[in-house]
Amino acid sequence: MTTQQQDPHFPADFLWGVAAAAYQIEGAVDADGRGRSIWDVFCERPGAIVRGETGVLATDHYRRYREDVALMRDLGVGAYRLSVSWSRVQPDGRGAVNEAGLDFYDRLIDELCAAGIRPAVTLFHWDLPQALQDTGGWLERDTAARLAEYADIVGRRLGDRVAMWMPLNEPVVHTLYGHALGVHAPGLELGFGALQAAHHQLLGHGLAVQALRAAGCGNIGIASNHAPVHAASDAPGDVDAADIYDHIVNWTFADPVLRGSYPAPELAALLQGPVEDDLAIISQPLDWFGINYYEPTVIAAPDSEEGTAGVLEVDLPPGMPFRPVALDGYPRTDFGWPIVPDGLREIVQTFADRYGDSLPPIYITESGASFHDGGPDADGRIRDTRRIDYHRAHLTALRQAVDAGVDVRGYFVWSILDNFEWAAGYQERFGLVHVDYDTLERTPKDSYHWYRNLIAAHDGRAR
Numbered sequence: 001m002t003t004q005q006q007d008p009h010f011p012a013d014f015l016w017g018v019a020a021a022a023y024q025i026e027g028a029v030d031a032d033g034r035g036r037s038i039w040d041v042f043c044e045r046p047g048a049i050v051r052g053e054t055g056v057l058a059t060d061h062y063r064r065y066r067e068d069v070a071l072m073r074d075l076g077v078g079a080y081r082l083s084v085s086w087s088r089v090q091p092d093g094r095g096a097v098n099e100a101g102l103d104f105y106d107r108l109i110d111e112l113c114a115a116g117i118r119p120a121v122t123l124f125h126w127d128l129p130q131a132l133q134d135t136g137g138w139l140e141r142d143t144a145a146r147l148a149e150y151a152d153i154v155g156r157r158l159g160d161r162v163a164m165w166m167p168l169n170e171p172v173v174h175t176l177y178g179h180a181l182g183v184h185a186p187g188l189e190l191g192f193g194a195l196q197a198a199h200h201q202l203l204g205h206g207l208a209v210q211a212l213r214a215a216g217c218g219n220i221g222i223a224s225n226h227a228p229v230h231a232a233s234d235a236p237g238d239v240d241a242a243d244i245y246d247h248i249v250n251w252t253f254a255d256p257v258l259r260g261s262y263p264a265p266e267l268a269a270l271l272q273g274p275v276e277d278d279l280a281i282i283s284q285p286l287d288w289f290g291i292n293y294y295e296p297t298v299i300a301a302p303d304s305e306e307g308t309a310g311v312l313e314v315d316l317p318p319g320m321p322f323r324p325v326a327l328d329g330y331p332r333t334d335f336g337w338p339i340v341p342d343g344l345r346e347i348v349q350t351f352a353d354r355y356g357d358s359l360p361p362i363y364i365t366e367s368g369a370s371f372h373d374g375g376p377d378a379d380g381r382i383r384d385t386r387r388i389d390y391h392r393a394h395l396t397a398l399r400q401a402v403d404a405g406v407d408v409r410g411y412f413v414w415s416i417l418d419n420f421e422w423a424a425g426y427q428e429r430f431g432l433v434h435v436d437y438d439t440l441e442r443t444p445k446d447s448y449h450w451y452r453n454l455i456a457a458h459d460g461r462a463r
């Protein structure tokens with residue numbers, strides 16, 4: 001199957017990247033003065049993580065980063081999307097700077113630059129310092145100002161070498177999973193009350209963009225999770241339910257950033273604070289907009305005739321005005337997520353249609369799949385053909401959006417390494433490189449070699 005299909009071709013300046021996040025790969029949670037984050041605490045909660053796994057060791061990237069950068073260099077990527085652990089930089093989330101923690105990113109970024117790889121930095125990939133959680137976390141307005149303070153510190157120290165900035169990763173997932181449903185840190189189950197945490201993250205984004213610009217940093221965007229939402233049927237109830245869900249998971253997070261408004265007055269009415277003034281801050285012009293894409297959602301009314309089991313990893317609490325419905329007829333990853341490459345084309349096109357000229361260039365800041373690859377075969381290879389098919393199909397769909405005129409500038413594979421997949425632990429493997437969690441040995445999979453050839457076929461011009 002793999003060999004018969006053709007790889008798509010992109011313009012010469014298309015940026016080929018890989019992505020990861022601090023808590024999922026670094027380990028070394030006590031090293032060099034790092035403070036505790038909400039994920040350290042959440043992982044200790046009985047039953048929170050599959051098999052009780054934690055990020056204490058993870059892939060040990062904190063100590064093995066040189067080896068990992070060498071793997072990226074040989075891969076030929078133009079950029080590496082990493083996240084900075086706020087708790088390394090400010091162990092208490094505010095005030096005093098821990099120079100030893102910043103030094104790690106200084107070394108990592110120097111290593112990347114020496115390898116010809118552009119660093120793309122996420123400031124907040126869900127690992128809030130626990131001290132800030134203790135004073136209310138994202139439910140507290142002041143946390144937005146703290147993100148800006150932290151952005152200023154990191155921007156001044158690393159800004160001369162960082163090529164792309166993202167204050168936030170997927171505020172929608174941190175809101176829904178972390179604050180509405182309680183399956184991610186900080187483990188709050190607030191239902192619609194979680195919207196306040198969304199607003200404060202978005203406000204933090206806007207303030208952090210301002211702080212980065214004041215620190216002389218440019219090329220700033222966001223990594224925001226988006227996917228099409230479809231109604232399970234043409235029945236008005238299903239259509240309405242899908243529309244509500246679409247507004248919550250997509251437009252509540254993109255409209256404030258790209259339009260300076262919330263998509264529905266009912267949502268804005270649930271928020272406290274000077275929302276109108278905040279929206280002016282949240283909608284700071286961006287240089288680009290990053291979309292993380294995994295899979296579309298199909299939604300039915302709670303009492304609809306449609307569908308059976310939902311496909312969300314988590315059950316929604318009773319009383320919600322929508323119900324996810326299984327997406328039939330598509331292959332699934334080993335995580336159980338449906339594989340729908342056209343959803344990537346569709347969401348990118350939807351953004352272009354919705355925002356028109358006010359949409360900056362798009363990057364796909366994450367795309368990837370978990371397959372439970374075993375270790376190397378006797379010949380040393382890991383034959384993850386399905387992962388190759390996955391990325392090829394998604395890039396082919398993305399190419400169609402580019403052909404249709406959407407300005408897409410790059411694609412970051414999630415992830416360079418197998419890593420700690422949050423509540424799902426280490427069983428889920430998204431990497432182009434296999435990690436043996438007993439020996440921490442890295443083995444490039446067939447997908448790594450495929451991606452390297454694809455990048456090389458574009459002539460290494462991504463750099």
Ligand code: GBH
Pocket residue numbers: 021024169170173225292294295311312313314336337338366414421422430
């Ligand atoms: C991203 O989140 C994160 O940024 C990254 O840290 C993470 O490791 C990576 O993706 C892989 O998970 O059950 O079919 O409804 C992903 C956001 C939101 C994508 C929930 C999958 C549910 C799939 N995810 N969504 S389904």
